[in-house]
Amino acid sequence: MSEVKLSYTISGDDFTRAGEASGDVKSKLKVLGVSPDIVRKVSIALYEGEINMVIHAHGGTIDVTISETEITMVLADRGPGIENVELAMQAGYSTASENVRALGFGAGMGLPNMKKYSDEMSIDTRLGEGTTVTMKVFLQ
Amino acid sequence: MGNEKFYTSVHLDESLCKGCINCIKRCPTEAIRVRNGKAVITKEFCIDCGECIRHCKNHAKLATHDSLDSMKDFKYTVALPAPSLYAQVNNIEDVDIVLTALKRMGFSDVFEVSAAAEIVSSLSREYIRNHKDQWPLISTACPTVTRLIRVRFPNLLEHLLPILPPMEIAARMARKRAMEKTGLPSEDIGIFFISPCPAKVTSVKFPLGYEKSEVDRVLAMKDVYPGLIQAMKDVVEDGQVEELSSTGNIGISWGGSGGEAGGLLTDSYLAADGIENVIKVLEDLEDNKFANTLSFIELNACSGGCVGGVLAVENPFLAKVKLKSLRKYLPIARTHDTPDDIGLEFTTDVAYEPVFNLGGNMAERLSKMSQLEELMEKFPGLDCGSCGAPTCKALAEDIVRGMARETDCIHVLRSYIRKISDGI
Ligand SMILES: Nc1ncnc2c1ncn2[C@@H]1O[C@H](COP(=O)(O)OP(=O)(O)O)[C@@H](O)[C@H]1O
Ligand code: SF4
Ligand code: SF4
Ligand SMILES: [Mg+2]
Numbered sequence: 001m002s003e004v005k006l007s008y009t010i011s012g013d014d015f016t017r018a019g020e021a022s023g024d025v026k027s028k029l030k031v032l033g034v035s036p037d038i039v040r041k042v043s044i045a046l047y048e049g050e051i052n053m054v055i056h057a058h059g060g061t062i063d064v065t066i067s068e069t070e071i072t073m074v075l076a077d078r079g080p081g082i083e084n085v086e087l088a089m090q091a092g093y094s095t096a097s098e099n100v101r102a103l104g105f106g107a108g109m110g111l112p113n114m115k116k117y118s119d120e121m122s123i124d125t126r127l128g129e130g131t132t133v134t135m136k137v138f139l140q
Numbered sequence: 141m142g143n144e145k146f147y148t149s150v151h152l153d154e155s156l157c158k159g160c161i162n163c164i165k166r167c168p169t170e171a172i173r174v175r176n177g178k179a180v181i182t183k184e185f186c187i188d189c190g191e192c193i194r195h196c197k198n199h200a201k202l203a204t205h206d207s208l209d210s211m212k213d214f215k216y217t218v219a220l221p222a223p224s225l226y227a228q229v230n231n232i233e234d235v236d237i238v239l240t241a242l243k244r245m246g247f248s249d250v251f252e253v254s255a256a257a258e259i260v261s262s263l264s265r266e267y268i269r270n271h272k273d274q275w276p277l278i279s280t281a282c283p284t285v286t287r288l289i290r291v292r293f294p295n296l297l298e299h300l301l302p303i304l305p306p307m308e309i310a311a312r313m314a315r316k317r318a319m320e321k322t323g324l325p326s327e328d329i330g331i332f333f334i335s336p337c338p339a340k341v342t343s344v345k346f347p348l349g350y351e352k353s354e355v356d357r358v359l360a361m362k363d364v365y366p367g368l369i370q371a372m373k374d375v376v377e378d379g380q381v382e383e384l385s386s387t388g389n390i391g392i393s394w395g396g397s398g399g400e401a402g403g404l405l406t407d408s409y410l411a412a413d414g415i416e417n418v419i420k421v422l423e424d425l426e427d428n429k430f431a432n433t434l435s436f437i438e439l440n441a442c443s444g445g446c447v448g449g450v451l452a453v454e455n456p457f458l459a460k461v462k463l464k465s466l467r468k469y470l471p472i473a474r475t476h477d478t479p480d481d482i483g484l485e486f487t488t489d490v491a492y493e494p495v496f497n498l499g500g501n502m503a504e505r506l507s508k509m510s511q512l513e514e515l516m517e518k519f520p521g522l523d524c525g526s527c528g529a530p531t532c533k534a535l536a537e538d539i540v541r542g543m544a545r546e547t548d549c550i551h552v553l554r555s556y557i558r559k560i561s562d563g564i
Contacts, residue, residue, distance in 0.1 A: 002506040004513065023423065031537070032505050033497040036294035044428050066509075068502045113428075139502075 003067040004028075010050060010077075012059025015103075021062050022046040032066065034139065042071055042137050045117040048110040049075045049133055055100050056080070057131060071137045073118075078130040085123055089115065145493070146183040147346045149204045149338035150193060154178050156200035163192040163201060164530040168415045169288070173538070174528035184495040187287040188339040189415050189441045190450035203338035203451060206357040208364070211246055214330030214356070216322050218314045219247040220307065223254040223387075223395035224336045224446040225361055226466055227459035229372060235392070235466065239384040241371035245364075247332065249321075250384055251314035254391030257306035258475040261390050261403030263484055264303055268404065268435050276410070276425070276434040277301040279400055283343035284441035285418060286490060290348065293422050294492035299437075302486035304350060306394065307333055307340060311354035312482040330356045334364050336449025337442065349486035360451040388474040392467040396460040397445030401438040403473075409436040414443035498540060508540040515539060520551045 006028065008021035026043040034042075046062070053060045057079020065072045082088045089111050096106025115121050118135035125131040159177035164170075171185035172192060179192075179200070193201040211217050219242045226235055239250045260281075268277050278299045280286050289296050304312075311331045318329045333355045335341060344353040375381060393399030397413035410430070412421045418439045424430060425437070442448035444456030447463065454462070478484070498508045512533075519532035527548040529535035538544035547553045 002503050002510065004506050004509045006513075019427075022427070026423075026427070028509065030292070030494075031496050031498050032509055033494060033502070036492065040295045040426065043426070047427050047429075066506065068506065 003065055004032075006064040006066075008062040008064075010053050010059045010062060012054055012057065015054060018051050018054040019047055022050050025064055029066070029071075034066075034071075038071075038137060038139060041117040042073070045114045045135055045137070046073055046075075048114050049073070049135070051105060052110050052133075053077045053079070055096060055105055060130070067139075069139050071139065073135045073137075074132065075134075076130065076132040081127040081129055081131055082123070082125045083127060085125060144346050146186075146495075147342055148181065148183050148186045148188050149341035149345075150181065150186060150188050150190060151202055151204060152179050152181065153200050153202055156198045158198050158200075159528075160198070161525040161528070163196050164525060164528070166191045166195045167530065168419060169291070170530050170534050172530070173534075173544075174525075184493070185291070187284050187291070187441075188337075188342045189284045189288075190338050191415060193338070193450045203341060203360065205335065205338070205341050205360045205363075205451070206332075208359060208367070210357050211330065211332070215328040216248045216318055216324055217246070217330040217332055218249045218251050218318055219243075219245075220251050220253050220310050220314060220331060220333045220355070222307070222334055222336050222340075222361070222446060223252075223257060223392055223399075223463075224449060224452055224459065225334055225364075225368075225395075226254075226392065227395055227447050227462040228361060228365060228452060228454045229369065230462075232372075233466065234381065235385040235387065236381050236383060237372055237375050238368070240375045240380070240382045241368055242364075243382070243384075244371040244374060245367050249314070249318060251310050251317070252385060252387050252391070253306045253310045253333070254387040254394060255385075255475040256308075256310035256313060257394040257400075258388065258391040258403070258473045259309055259478050259484070260303055260306050261394075261400070261473070262476070262478065264301060264400075264436075265404055265406075267301065267303060268406075272435075274299055276430070276437045278425075279436070279438045280349060280486075281305045281394075281400055282440050282442075282446075283339040283348070284337075284415070285439045286348050287339070287342075288415075288418070288441075289422065290490055291493050291495050293426055294494075295426050296422060297490055297492060299425075300349070300486075300490055301436075302349065304484055304486070305343070307343075307355065308347070308350065308353060309479075309482070309484060313479055315354050316479075316482060332357045332359055334359050334361055336361050336446045336452040338450065339441065348490045349488060350483070351488060361449070362451050362453050365453050386474045388471045389467040390473045391475065392463055392470065395445065395463050396447050396456075397440050397443075398438065399445060399463075401436060404436055406435060408434055409438060410434055411438040411440075413440040413445050413448070415441045417443075498537070511540050512536045515546065518546070518552060519549055522551070524550075526550045 060077030448456035
């Protein structure tokens with residue numbers, strides 16, 4: 001079965017580049033003829049995940065696999081990990097610093113939106129070691 | 141009709157094109173390739189933004205429009221000046237001088253697009269108030285922006301403001317008035333829009349959002365300009381200025397960026413101009429990056445707004461200053477009566493046109509995408525343009541679409557030749 005694999009390294013230092021990976025995935029999904037509402041779901045979920053890697057975890061890697069039936073996104077970082085996932089998933093909960101908030105981030109809606117816009121999501125996190133978020137969006 | 145759906149006013153004069161690759165780099169949708177030494181525009185990708193006209197040093201990129209001669213095609217003619225026209229001329233504090241001069245140039249009558257713009261402003265205020273579910277509404281006055289959204293931002297189509305652009309409402313009102321005034325049948329009346337851009341020509345030939353335009357001919361502002369200046373001199377000299385204008389501050393402002401949004405009398409808007417900025421806003425909007433408190437987004441493909449149109453004459457920034465001084469002592473609006481006997485809203489949906497799709501079924505598209513990724517590994521990533529495509533990625537896409545070959549890349553070709561010669 002044919003599939004496309006895309007890999008990105010997300011820099012944790014350059015805030016201005018956050019969103020480039022999800023933007024690239026979005027444009028690729030469009031030329032692949034993926035339906036507009038799915039493109040929307042994937043790009044919002046992935047954008048939020050990418051931003052989280054930058055503002056909470058000093059960057060990481062994003063691997064996207066597109067098959068005929070589904071899109072799988074794996075976002076892995078070696079950041080501080082999430083202490084209380086249940087709490088982090090709550091709408092409005094955020095540990096973002098004042099600096100980050102001043103830039104308009106840290107509204108605490110990232111993880112809830114990732115959950116909302118993906119069809120499956122799992123979080124594997126270890127304090128002091130890092131976090132891996134896996135999201136799936138089905139094409140049919 | 142057939143391919144009319146992708147009609148473009150912008151085109152190439154082959155005899156002038158030197159194949160210099162300047163334009164391919166400037167096109168925001170990567171619609172241009174240089175093949176066999178000449179630029180070729182892929183119509184499906186072109187949104188008539190005029191960037192290539194702006195940047196072609198050989199003046200080989202042109203806009204199709206009508207000539208002043210075509211006034212002879214009709215018994216009765218009405219000129220529809222775009223608001224940006226007022227900003228092309230010097231030293232006037234009175235729009236009536238421009239309008240009187242247009243009549244002296246031979247038009248039977250004039251009808252200001254800026255007057256219709258005031259109607260659009262008032263309709264928009266009401267529409268936006270009553271359609272919170274569609275916020276932010278996106279302006280549909282710039283045809284380039286609507287065309288861009290139709291090929292690249294399908295998720296934003298539902299936000300398009302479904303109200304006819306000022307040009308169209310002006311045309312409908314002008315035709316009706318002319319028929320009543322003269323008793324002539326519709327076909328004897330010629331409605332002439334004086335345009336700042338090729339995109340308006342295209343929107344007359346193939347409108348998006350409504351079936352048919354009531355504009356009969358589109359003239360380039362730069363063609364009208366010399367005759368207009370002469371006629372204005374005469375008007376100023378003999379002092380016989382007719383009272384023709386019915387536009388206030390809001391209508392005049394439409395000629396520059398921020399003008400349409402200003403007419404909504406709200407603060408919850410965003411206005412962006414210049415095609416690259418427009419694309420950025422649309423990308424972010426598509427990704428949900430804006431607070432949903434915005435009610436309206438005004439987008440103009442040209443920097444500065446329509447005064448920056450490629451068929452306009454004056455420097456757009458100076459032109460904006462002129463618009464400002466022109467409207468200074470005008471009432472907020474002067475056209476208040478919304479006509480109830482012509483259509484004012486969209487009658488057809490603007491449909492998504494997935495022109496950038498790689499083609500074939502999903503399995504085929506995926507394998508084309510893999511092929512594309514492999515090609516990208518081979519190419520040097522210099523985006524040098526020597527192959528005639530604007531970027532290595534664009535060449536890779538052309539190859540998987542069957543429109544180009546790997547060896548069109550001179551870097552690939554060179555290593556290929558080296559390999560062969562090493563083998564000998
Ligand atoms: N990759 C990550 N690494 C460490 N902590 C994270 C990560 N992603 C999210 N978090 C934690 O979860 C919280 C909630 O995330 P989110 O809902 O995206 O809100 P926000 O990013 O606005 O703070 C964050 O404030 C942060 O404490
Ligand atoms: S008019 Fe604009 S979109 Fe069309 S070919 Fe020229 S630069 Fe590209
Ligand atoms: S901004 Fe105005 S002049 Fe420029 S393309 Fe759009 S409608 Fe035409
Ligand atoms: Mg977040």
